[in-house]
Amino acid sequence: MKAAAIVLAAGAGTRMKSKKPKVVHEVLGKPLVRWVVDAAHVAGVERIVSVVGHERAQVEPLVAGDTTIVEQPERRGTADAVAVCRDALADFDGSLVVLSGDCPLITSDTIRRLVEMREQADAAVVVLTMEMDDPFGYGRIVRDDEGQVERIVEQKDATQAEASLTECNSGFYCFDARALFDALGQVDDNNAQGEFYLTDVLAICRAAGRPVLALPASDVAECLGVNSRLQLAEATKFAQRRINRAHLVAGVTMTDPDQVWIGPEVVLEQDVELLPQTFLMGTTRVGEDSLIGPNSRLTDTVVGRGCTVDETVAVEAVLDDGATCGPRAYLRPGAHLCEGAKAGTHVEIKKSTVGKGSKVPHLSYIGDTTIGEDVNIGAGSITCNYDGKHKFATVIGDGAFIGSDTMMVAPVSIGAGSIVGAGSTITKDVAPDALALTRSEQREIAGWAAAKRAKQTAE
Template identity: 75%
Template sequence: METAAIILAAGAGTRMKSKKPKVVHEVLGRPLVRWVVEAAKGAGADRVVTVVGHQRDQVIPLVEEDTTVVVQQAQRGTADAVLAAKEALADFEGAVMVLSGDSPLIRPETIAEMAALREEHNAAVIVLTMELENPFGYGRIVRDGAGEVARIVEQKDATPEEAAITECNSGFYCFDARDLFSALEQVDSNNAQGEFYLTDVLAIARAAGRPVLAYKTSESAQCLGVNSRGQLAEATAVMQKRINDAHMAAGVTMWSPETTFIGPEVTIAQDVELLPSVILMGSTSIGEDSVIGPNTRLTDTVVGCGCTVDETVAVEAQIDDGATCGPRAYLRPAAHLCEGAKAGTHVEIKKSTVGKGSKVPHLSYIGDTTIGEGVNIGAGSITCNYDGVNKHATVIEDGAFVGSDTMMVAPVTIGAGALVGAGSTITKDVAPGALALARAKQQQMEGWVAAHPIQKKK
């Protein structure tokens, strides 16, 4: 049977105290709503509908590419939000998952198990429930004398006896499509909040003689909804541990999992070692036997095998096999360290290739530059790539040696095997194999200090 998912992402999230809608906030670099979309797809949903509302201009770009977007014009409750998806699923017959867009920890396996259970029992609805020591704020699962689910009562509508129930509604459901949209037409707003509750569908379905079942999870954390900055931190910690545990089980060493943060799209090979305070985000990938950290943040960066990346920030960079980087290096977009190359201490590289075995050991800026193989760049050297209007390229060919404190004013080429003396400002091309010196003449005046005593400050 086909499965569709409706993701509720219309709420304001006022407790977040933010200019952004809550589903746009991120856990490990991925927006909350995208976690839920990916879970639905991972569970095998054939169609996904996202219901947006509050500040939808910020939410729609996150989901429009791979889900059908519908708008809840006014936030009148969860039943009204689901009803907004009716037209988008007008031709659909099957199971409809209703998922909370602010609950990023839901597992695809759980969604799939709910769908299988609903089909097995031909139920009108399966509600995912959880046991909580402190159930305050959650809807309570009220069962009848036979132990069957009778209804869900919200916190504000609960009697003292109902409020004492510890089995709670997670906000995740699997419905029969026909039962769902038929029951939604009967939901009213006769409750403490004056809203149309999706939970009322359970009692309506039961009154119609249709099976209403609960699927109780043993992992209540996956049902955590993010409604505050504190809950965002809680969700991040849970997902951080979940991802880190998976990588360690696959052969990655982490000195300090508590200070290691890895995004959901990162790939890491076996025998990689992650030192403390490492952040890996976006589409970053790490090859075998590389050591990353400490104090390193890589975003959308490819690291080869056997690399050492120490105290480095890299964004959209490429580090090939055996290359070394850091400590305290900055690789900006389109920086490429070829095999065995080195970017050392306090080195910044932008839109440049450092050839095989070449070294930029320390205190240098390399921008818009192509460096060949076996090149050495002395300390304090800069490729001056910007004239105030345009960027210009520098080429340093194989085997060249650039002395310390050299300014290379682009556009300029330093030929293969050339030597540039320390302290030079190079404004013209240097021929292959040549020695280039561009310094002011040193002058010396004997006895000048004695004749002009320097007044020292006290």
């Protein structure tokens, strides 16, 4: 498909009441503008131009790399926003899609349909329209006596009869690029808002004798724009239900789909089960037969097959097949649970590998550590990896047994098959198959407690 796209992302979004431009706000962990850019990519659009303006320093990093960035110095309306792309698309001749960067629910299928309809009819423009029960605030589609699109009139410029129309402009278009840029020179700001309306191009093209067509949206939710926090929540709910429905159809179980939030890039295999209050974001992947939740949040995390992840926060972590985690565990970036490994209750693991079949069952912190296979870490054990300035590594060999309440002060190596007695503070390397313990001698003073109580009573 030979097509280009312009993504309008220059607006401030004052109704968001935020220091961030509206297109930076997120739906299911993904910025609004990225939903639109990615939909265009999936549709097969060859070139994308992003128009930035308000707080461009926040918007630009989101679209840099895979789009051409053009600045709109002054926000003078949608026609002006498109016009600033003229030089960036000077060598382009074909279908040019104009997309709103604050409409995250637009689909690649709809973008393709816009292009196909324009090209089949050799139209100057195809506008995506929607039927609204309450059309207030939207531009109305005005048709002639033969039912053909004549023009679009904005709410503030509409007559009473025009305001009663219910077919509305979605803000998505596919233009003949040459016809568009030729018509933009004829657009003026003689309207209630004193802006240059892109919608005026339709009447200009029609007057030039080129077909102007409308494509009714198959799902009005696709056209939902985000201009307020309320609309952001509404868009999130639509996206949540759309994504969850697709996973349910593909063989994922959800106890309550309304209590599961899944990002658009998440991959789930068949027979995954998701319990309530589960959040899967970023590039998270979950293998078949794994159980996630309840009360779990995984971001950019890979979970293998047959894993159990209970009440866990995991960020950039990896769990191999059969690993278990939680409840109330925290896997920080670089945490890797190998096949059959366990991170148990109130365990935090950071930048560490827990070897095959090894266990960190209770109340422990493991950081910058390599744990071999079949190791048991006793409750309350800590790898002391930070001296206030530098991080140091701990290595624990295969089959080692670390007693409860052990402090391992890095850098330190504990040999394979060794045993560390409970309550030890290990500051030196431990040889394989050795016993290491550091305890002061236990003392007992007979009758001391009773004597103290008697003294307190006398006082």
